[in-house]
Amino acid sequence: MKVYRTAQGVLVESGAQSFSLVELDWDALISGDAPRALIESTRPAVHPGPPPRTPDSVGLLPPIGRQEVWAAGVTYYRSRDARMEESQAAGGGDFYDRVYSAERPELFFKSSPHRVAGHGQAVRIRRDSRWNVPEPEWTLVLNAAGKIIGYTIGNDVSSRDIEGENPLYLPQAKVYDRSCALGPGILLADGPLPAETEIYMEIRRGAATAFSGSTRLAAMKRTPTELAEYLFRENRFPDGCFLLTGTGIVPPNEFTLQSGDEVRITIEPIGTLVNRVE
Numbered sequence: 120m121k122v123y124r125t126a127q128g129v130l131v132e133s134g135a136q137s138f139s140l141v142e143l144d145w146d147a148l149i150s151g152d153a154p155r156a157l158i159e160s161t162r163p164a165v166h167p168g169p170p171p172r173t174p175d176s177v178g179l180l181p182p183i184g185r186q187e188v189w190a191a192g193v194t195y196y197r198s199r200d201a202r203m204e205e206s207q208a209a210g211g212g213d214f215y216d217r218v219y220s221a222e223r224p225e226l227f228f229k230s231s232p233h234r235v236a237g238h239g240q241a242v243r244i245r246r247d248s249r250w251n252v253p254e255p256e257w258t259l260v261l262n263a264a265g266k267i268i269g270y271t272i273g274n275d276v277s278s279r280d281i282e283g284e285n286p287l288y289l290p291q292a293k294v295y296d297r298s299c300a301l302g303p304g305i306l307l308a309d310g311p312l313p314a315e316t317e318i319y320m321e322i323r324r325g326a327a328t329a330f331s332g333s334t335r336l337a338a339m340k341r342t343p344t345e346l347a348e349y350l351f352r353e354n355r356f357p358d359g360c361f362l363l364t365g366t367g368i369v370p371p372n373e374f375t376l377q378s379g380d381e382v383r384i385t386i387e388p389i390g391t392l393v394n395r396v397e
Contacts, residue, residue, distance in 0.1 A: 120155060121390075122148065122269075123304035124180040124237075130304075131158055137173060138162070146184040149359040150263040154307055174238075174303055174390075181237030182271055182305050185358040188235060190256070190275055190293070191346050192225035193218050194339050194365030204372070214286055224341055224349055227289060229275060229363060230299035238302035241397045244376050245295060248278035251376045254366035255320040255384040257312070257336060259343050260305050262359045265351035267343060269307045272384050272392040273363040274300035276376075297397075300382075301361060306389045311343065312336060316386065320368050323381040330374055334367035 123130040128141035129148065143161045148154050192198065193215050218225045236242050244251040258273035276299065282292035314337035321331040343364065350362055376382075380396040 120158070120307045121304050122154070122158070122182075122307065123174050123177075124182045124184075125177050126180060127177070129158075130174065130177060132174070132304075146186075146358045149184065149186060149260065149268070149305075150357065152262060152264060152266065152268075154268055179238045179303055181232075181235045181240070181301050182303075183232045183235050183301055183361065185232060186360045187228065187232075187356065188230040188273075188299055188301070188361045188363065189350055190227055190229040190273075190363035191341070191365045192227065194224065194341050194346075195334065195367030196338070196340070198366055198369065200369075219340065224346055226346070226350055227293065229293060234294075234296050234299060236297045236300040236394055238300075238304075238392055238394070240300070240394060241297065242274060242276050242300050242382070242394045243295070243297040243397050244276065244378070245278050245281070245298075248281050248292075249375065250280035250283075251276065251278050252370055252374065253277075253320065253322065253376065253382045253384075254363075255318055255368055255382075256363040256366050257316075257318060257386055258301065259347060259362040259364060260308075260359070261347055261350075261356065261362060263355075263357055265347055265356075267308055267347060268359075269305040270312065270386075270389055271301050271305045271361070272303070272386050272389055273361070274382060274384060274392060274394060275363050275366065276300070300392060300394045302392045303390050312386075318368065319385045321383045322370075322376070323383065324377065324379070329380065330370045332368040332370070338367045339364065 121132040254275035256273040260269035278292040
């Protein structure tokens with residue numbers, strides 16, 4: 120079952136059926152322990168009218184209400200290498216090697232809801248940065264108790280030159296308006312996704328592919344449960360939260376995003392998140 124946030128309510132896809140729930144509160148859906156049961160209990164409020172709409176036929180909103188977005192770093196070996204390279208001149212390269220092997224993961228705040236772009240909306244690159252990349256990430260949807268209730272796709276847009284100049288600049292490299300995208304919707308969890316699940320990213324520039332790459336969940340060093348447990352240590356999330364799990368797809372060092380690029384991230388069976396770059 121997948122759920123999508125729209126201006127008209129919650130659009131639900133269940134097998135071959137789709138229906139809108141105009142009275143279902145998005146934050147209650149995310150924060151609670153049993154989203155499927157909540158959907159079924161609200162289902163009598165199905166909006167009457169023409170045949171059910173699909174995500175392609177409605178304007179989707181970012182699948183976030185009052186939730187915060189957090190992120191995990193250096194969960195893939197490729198990411199470890201890239202961040203060591205970018206920060207070597209600043210003397211920070213060793214940090215990332217050590218955190219990759221440490222028991223405690225790197226976790227950081229990524230975005231508040233108003234900074235998040237949804238499917239079909241624009242993400243931004245900083246005007247004071249020369250080296251910007253998208254980071255395609257499998258994203259956990261966690262309820263108020265820290266339980267994984269679903270999955271979505273995240274794009275952790277990052278300014279690599281700013282972070283590389285000094286690791287203490289990480290918040291400026293990661294947190295600014297529309298530096299995060301989520302969507303297109305949420306796949307409610309029946310269990311973990313298979314380890315062989317592929318994450319694929321394509322960056323289109325005009326009519327050509329400027330970069331493409333893929334990885335699999337099996338390449339992650341840390342488990343989703345481990346990351347969620349650390350995030351909820353000494354932290355409360357009354358409305359639930361989102362946790363990006365890191366990236367294993369890193370464009371070459373000579374690549375940087377440009378205004379007008381289109382970033383397409385696919386994780387089946389979640390779907391494809393598409394964003395243009397401003």
